[in-house]
Amino acid sequence: MARVSQEHLEARRRQILDGAARVFARDGFHGASMQDVLRESGLSAGAVYRYFPSKEAMITALATEVLGAVRAAFEPIAAAERPNLPDDIVHALDRIWSTLPYAPALLPHVWTETLRNEELSTVLQQGLGALLDLWEGLVAGYQRNGWMRDDIPPRDVARTLLACAQGFMLQRIIFGEADVTVLANGLRGLMTLRQPESVEG
Incomplete structure (x- = not known):
């Protein structure tokens, strides 16, 4: 045979x-x-x-592939000699969106399934953890270059970037096509925020 x-x-x-x-x-x-x-x-x-x-085995395989595609999109950015600022980093979401191996509508199903599927939850935590490691390294680079105050834990900033990316992907699924420039502009605006000086009476 x-x-x-x-x-x-x-x-x-x-x-x-x-x-x-x-x-x-x-x-x-x-x-x-x-x-x-x-x-x-x-x-x-x-x-x-x-x-x-089982279906669960398929779900885990699908999530693993999607997470791999997302990480691959950000690895070149993290490896760049000169760190990109957050408003530039999020433009990689467009590349991710166009190269995802499966329909983006699958993403929220994966996220919610982690609440009942322990194996999938572990896969997702490991995959997102690897992405957070990349972004944490970027934030540490900002701090070394004096671009960001150094009293904020880099992991906290990385988690915030991840929340922005996940939220924007969910908005695209719910509302339809949305230009990632909206997210970039929003981050750029937040990055220019200055605390007003107190006015003495």
Whole structure:
């Protein structure tokens, strides 16, 4: 019997995940059944279960790929010799949006599923933790260059940037296309905020 090539195995796995992502993005994880995934992927139950024993396994695989794509988009920015400012960094969201391996509508389903799926929660925490590590390094660079006050923990700033990125992606899903320049302008405005001098009576 001829051996199945690695390329064939990967193509079949991709076919399954692509079909599952379309179903999950449309119906949600718990609104979709394995039968829905089978129909969407065009494969038999035996073929699908060979790769993924459950919907949960598919969900974890999808989340892992998305997190990998997000991190890959920011790694060149973090590695740059001269750190980019936050309002420039967020423009990478456009690249992420256009290169996500699956429909962006899948993202909120992944986030909410972490509340009931411990394995997925661990995957998400590790993936986002790696992204926070990149951004924490950027913030530390700002402080070394004297661009940012050094009494604020870099991790706190990184968490705030992550919140902005996640919130903006959610807004795009809810409201439709939104220019990332809106977020960049908002961050730029916040970066110019100055505390008013007290006026003595």
